[in-house]
Amino acid sequence: MPFTDNRAFKAAPRMLVAASGMHYTDADGRQVLDATAGLWCVNAGHGRAHIAEALAAQAMQLDYAPAFQFGHPLGFTLASRLAAMLPGDLDRIFFANSGSEAVDTALKIALAFHRVTGQASRTRLIGRERGYHGVGFGGISVGGIANNRKLFGTLLAGVDHLPHTHNPAYAFSRGQPQSGVACAEALERLVALHDPSTIAAVIVEPLAGSTGVLPPPVGYLERLREICTRHGILLIFDEVISGFGRLGSAFAAERFGVVPDMLVMAKGLTNGVVPMGAVAVRQALYDGFLAASPEGIELPHGYTYSGHPVAAAAALASLDIYQEEALFARANALSAPFEQAVHSLRDAPYVIDIRNLGLVAGIELAPGGRPGARGAAMLQACFEAGLLIRVTGDTIALSPPLIIEEAQIDQIVETLRRALDAVV
Numbered sequence: 001m002p003f004t005d006n007r008a009f010k011a012a013p014r015m016l017v018a019a020s021g022m023h024y025t026d027a028d029g030r031q032v033l034d035a036t037a038g039l040w041c042v043n044a045g046h047g048r049a050h051i052a053e054a055l056a057a058q059a060m061q062l063d064y065a066p067a068f069q070f071g072h073p074l075g076f077t078l079a080s081r082l083a084a085m086l087p088g089d090l091d092r093i094f095f096a097n098s099g100s101e102a103v104d105t106a107l108k109i110a111l112a113f114h115r116v117t118g119q120a121s122r123t124r125l126i127g128r129e130r131g132y133h134g135v136g137f138g139g140i141s142v143g144g145i146a147n148n149r150k151l152f153g154t155l156l157a158g159v160d161h162l163p164h165t166h167n168p169a170y171a172f173s174r175g176q177p178q179s180g181v182a183c184a185e186a187l188e189r190l191v192a193l194h195d196p197s198t199i200a201a202v203i204v205e206p207l208a209g210s211t212g213v214l215p216p217p218v219g220y221l222e223r224l225r226e227i228c229t230r231h232g233i234l235l236i237f238d239e240v241i242s243g244f245g246r247l248g249s250a251f252a253a254e255r256f257g258v259v260p261d262m263l264v265m266a267k268g269l270t271n272g273v274v275p276m277g278a279v280a281v282r283q284a285l286y287d288g289f290l291a292a293s294p295e296g297i298e299l300p301h302g303y304t305y306s307g308h309p310v311a312a313a314a315a316l317a318s319l320d321i322y323q324e325e326a327l328f329a330r331a332n333a334l335s336a337p338f339e340q341a342v343h344s345l346r347d348a349p350y351v352i353d354i355r356n357l358g359l360v361a362g363i364e365l366a367p368g369g370r371p372g373a374r375g376a377a378m379l380q381a382c383f384e385a386g387l388l389i390r391v392t393g394d395t396i397a398l399s400p401p402l403i404i405e406e407a408q409i410d411q412i413v414e415t416l417r418r419a420l421d422a423v424v
């Protein structure tokens with residue numbers, strides 16, 4: 001099983017058999033409050049009939065259309081809807097089927113763009129320590145989580161990493177840490193070291209999710225944007241987690257007023273109902289490819305299921321719900337009570353840091369014996385108490401569906417406190 005302790009799971013399986021609204025039902029028929037939107041994806045809550053009906057109808061109307069050399073209307077409708085939601089001229093969309101594939105797509109577009117526009121020396125990719133960009137070879141190469149990389153050989157050549165932005169001196173910051181822009185200045189040093197003419201792209205998560213929730217320091221993303229622009233380096237935001245309302249706006253790029261050259265999305269794109277990922281690219285990149293290829297295929301890349309009709313239907317229906325229920329604005333309005341509630345755990349046992357932004361929070365615990373053991377114990381204790389949380393190492397990550405009620409936020413925090421009082 002993916003990222004799972006298989007033996008522990010076999011010994012005590014945690015099986016989910018149904019879901020509706022804010023809750024899962026487990027195999028014993030218990031209701032479990034979903035504090036993680038599945039895996040950061042079910043932003044509109046579970047069991048949304050509008051999405052299920054849309055994808056069922058699409059499967060009957062047109063189950064599949066070849067993705068190469070043929071199109072279907074929903075793919076273009078979806079691309080236009082996304083372009084309208086995205087800031088700046090991020091108007092061209094390439095579809096994939098997961099965040100990992102979308103990351104690979106963005107990295108390949110960056111390399112190919114420079115190559116076809118006469119800058120073939122720009123081959124270097126820059127990620128960030130503690131970054132998570134999925135599990136493809138591209139994603140783990142630019143990613144910065146050692147455990148996800150070390151077993152898999154030499155990875156992509158010519159990759160370097162920015163320092164991560166976590167600074168324990170700013171523990172219990174609410175929202176963005178006030179200090180840390182120096183972490184972006186580190187890009188200038190990498191540029192000086194490698195020379196700008198060798199660097200294709202920089203990829204970062206605007207808010208680092210998987211590594212344990214690290215909101216960007218004030219001014220950090222702005223500074224990365226300035227440096228990339230000055231040196232002709234493409235800036236890629238991986239918004240697989242931060243997109244679709246998680247931070248209280250459609251995308252983090254909008255929230256921070258920083259427009260990247262490419263923006264990677266997945267997860268909330270279809271509310272998690274069927275797999276889909278996408279990359280939005282600025283018009284100038286698209287134009288560069290077309291100008292470089294007067295005829296024939298401009299970009300030799302794509303997946304059998306790129307823009308799958310059923311996934312496109314699910315995505316359009318998800319966007320309907322986000323819009324009709326104004327869920328991004330709801331997430332924004334809930335972010336203050338959510339912040340207040342999670343920071344009330346500051347005095348609970350083992351808590352060494354709490355970080356939050358929008359409807360995301362990370363609660364970092366001091367490790368017990370083996371690193372991760374206390375986190376695993378919390379996952380089990382919360383599940384037994386009817387609460388689904390996500391744990392990476394000893395950090396608890398909360399990212400509830402945006403439909404959450406304030407009383408359910410309180411329930412999450414009360415359950416966490418009781419579990420912290422009980423675990424060792």
Ligand code: PXG
Pocket residue numbers: 039040097098099100101103132133134135205209210211238239240241266267390392397
């Ligand atoms: N980029 C980012 C920023 C992600 O968070 C991916 C790429 C890869 O997406 P796919 O669809 O290929 O998994 C992700 C995925 C967790 C967790 O709780 C996070 C992800 C996936 C599973 C678990 O840390 N993020």
Ligand code: PLP
Pocket residue numbers: 085250319320321322323324326327328329
């Ligand atoms: N498009 C979609 C799909 C949305 O979900 C939203 C906001 O929730 C928007 C656009 C922007 O809507 P508004 O103008 O209400 O902020």
